[in-house]
Amino acid sequence: MKYIDKLRNSGLRPTKQRLQICEVLFSTEKTFHFTINDLEQKIKNKINNKISLATIYNTVHAFEKKGYLKQIPINSNQTYFDTNVTDHHHFYDLKNEKLIDLENSDVGPINIKRKINGKKIKSVEVLVKLED
């Protein structure tokens, strides 16, 4: 399995549940955005055994900490995650609550001129809200 090494190299045991969640999250060429609820449904559809909700939360947070997922900050009652962990920006369609990736070339480089003493920049993200 291609995910076993990925997990081992991160210090995560390659359990059956984690491998199956890897399959759901990382086996497609296209990256995507999801909530825990979305992921729960995808898992239900793609595998026959059950993975507990607690494990889904645990795994997503473990993967996030290892840099295999990232959270996207939007105002929603549910947390959105992204399998695209490169630096990139988003459209957020307020009507259907869906995120759309923006290529960096669609926005251009962003130059933050101001500095805060003792702090360094971890990320720069643009969120473009869309309405009808």
Place this chain on the structure above:
Amino acid sequence: MKYIDKLRNSGLRPTKQRLQICEVLFSTEKTFHFTINDLEQKIKNKINNKISLATIYNTVHAFEKKGYLKQIPINSNQTYFDTNVTDHHHFYDLKNEKLIDLENSDVGPINIKRKINGKKIKSVEVLVKLED
């Protein structure tokens, strides 16, 4: 009172609670960021009567809908609001969970080149996450 007209012109009755919340939110020259919890504390400190938590939620949402407040999208368990309703960007200090305004001149104009069919841009916000 200076807030009575503001409220009446928005179709909101100038109740005692709303006027007091206006005082807390809009009487300082500096704008600021807050959570509902922050606001609850500020209210407790500045006035002697009690305003119920439900009213604080109701009022914040009413003011948001009228454009007197806006929500700032960040990944936090609590919703952040801003009394600065102009288009502007933010630093977000991950350590102490505080927002800092960025002047538009600190970021420069952002040109979104891509268009989505049938949708128009409502806002463009940059979030710069800070770590130590």
Place this chain on the structure above:
DNA sequence: ACACTTGTTTAGAATCATTATAAACAGGAT
């Protein structure tokens, strides 16, 4: 001033995403 309508406030309950608990389980090393 009074009555009437409708918007607002309120305490408390409900909702619901997320996190904590702690017991059963499984990976991996020896």
Place this chain on the structure above:
DNA sequence: ATCCTGTTTATAATGATTCTAAACAAGTGT
């Protein structure tokens, strides 16, 4: 096989937010 420790799981707890519906108050008209 045994042991250790990380992981999974069902379930409970948490906590921010929203809902409910009854009491209340603002505004309007008389």
